[in-house]
Amino acid sequence: MKEKMAKKFNGFVLIVLLVICAGLGVYGMEADIPALGIPFMVLAALLVIGALTGITVVQPNQSVVITFFGRYMGTIRESGLWAVIPFSHRQKVSLRVRNFNSATLKVNDVDGNPIEISAVVVFKVVNPTKAVFDVDSYMEFVEIQSETALRHVASRYPYDNFEEVGFSLRANSDEIAQELAVELQARLSLSGVEVLEARLTHLAYSTEIASVMLQRQQASAILSARQKIVEGAVGMVEMAIRQLSEDGIVELDEERKAAMVNNLMVAIVSERGASPVINAGSLY
Template sequence: MTERKAWKVNGFLALLFFVLLFISSGLLIIAGTTILGVFIFGISLILITGIKIVQPNEAKALTFFGQYLGSVGDSGIWLTIPFTAWKKVSLKVRNFNSAKLKVNDVEGNPIEIAAVVVFRVVDTAKALFDVDNYEKFVEIQAETALRHVATKYPYDSFEGNGSSLRGNTEEIATEIARELQARLTVAGVEVLEARLTHLAYATEIASAMLQRQQASAILAARQKIVEGAVGMAQMAIEKLQVEGIVALDEERKVAMINNLLVTIVSDRSSQPVINTGSLYQ
């Protein structure tokens, strides 16, 4: 099924035309031309069944004895083909909030994930006649696409290589929207946006994974501190040698580097020991 425009004319002009027909039929009956008057009156009653009122951001699909004739998407009052049945479809932008789904990521870790999908109907014929219930269809396909995308990525990339659900939310949202659009085209639905609203480890492994994240963060911080400490020690020695403040042999350089690294890398503040000389000379 593909949406097409139904035949229609301005409803206000049609109502004016019906009024004139009713008046004409009445005058003919009064004048004695009863058969013609009744015929015109009957034609008016038949045509007036084609009057349809369409609200803003709404469309009506018209069927005539089981055959799809077209859709009226312009708001207002219209005259269409008489004796047509119609089904109303909302064209407004709508949200769908998925339930929290429990799935396994690509590494097999159980996670909880949920998303919100923003969509609207763009083809009334597909939405009404190609699927049984397009709103339920959107709900099921949204959860299916979310599960499929969640199983393709890890929750977090501890080594910093590749994409992850937590670290690349924009890319994940774009992929969910793209996959969902491919699934919902058959229903005449356009996906405007898809965003993750919930992402967490499942409760049975949340504590262990939190410890892993903390350990990774501590390790990364330590690596940064060591890199800075080595650079500071190297800079201090070079500065002393260039300005000739003190001459250091290799043994003293090693001792100085050791003291600087211990002072900078240590978790606790250092306690300096000041040598003021010996009491006995």
């Protein structure tokens, strides 16, 4: 369906003509002038029928789609009081921005892990003609297609990327939201709807695996922390030995270097504070 502007004229003009014709008709009947009273009374009656069946009020950010006995007559977008063809069907369509909160869906991510996910979609109708004629109910169409697109996007990515390669639902929420909005726009363009924004509002592992995946996340965090500690400890030991050698504080052979490296690594990497043993020298 291609949108076209409906033929209309100011509704206040129709009301003023109705009042004038009714007044002249009443005056003619009371003055016993049938040639004046009867035509204006008939015209006033016709204007009343036209006003009752053809006047419509259009609010700001609202449109009215007009059909006449099954034929599309056009769309009104300008706000105000308008008079259109009598006995026409006038369907109002809001052009305001709306939110749709999807239900919490249970889907499998790309790794097969069951997750719970939901999203909010911000949209508005930009083509009321398509919204009325190309789909049965554009609100229901938005709801179903939003949940379908959310399931499709969620199934293409892992919940969490432990290898830190590629996107994940948890770590790349902005990229996932952008892809969801693009896919939604492709699906909803048929209904004359424009997607303004799509964001994830809930993301979690399903209850049956939540505890196990939490342990996996904790283990991954511990391993990552240990790796950082070891890398820092090696750098500190290397710097200490090099500084001792450059300043000539002490000459260390390979055996003593190995012992110092061992002691420093234990002291730095250990989870508990090291207890130093002071060597006061030998009696002999």
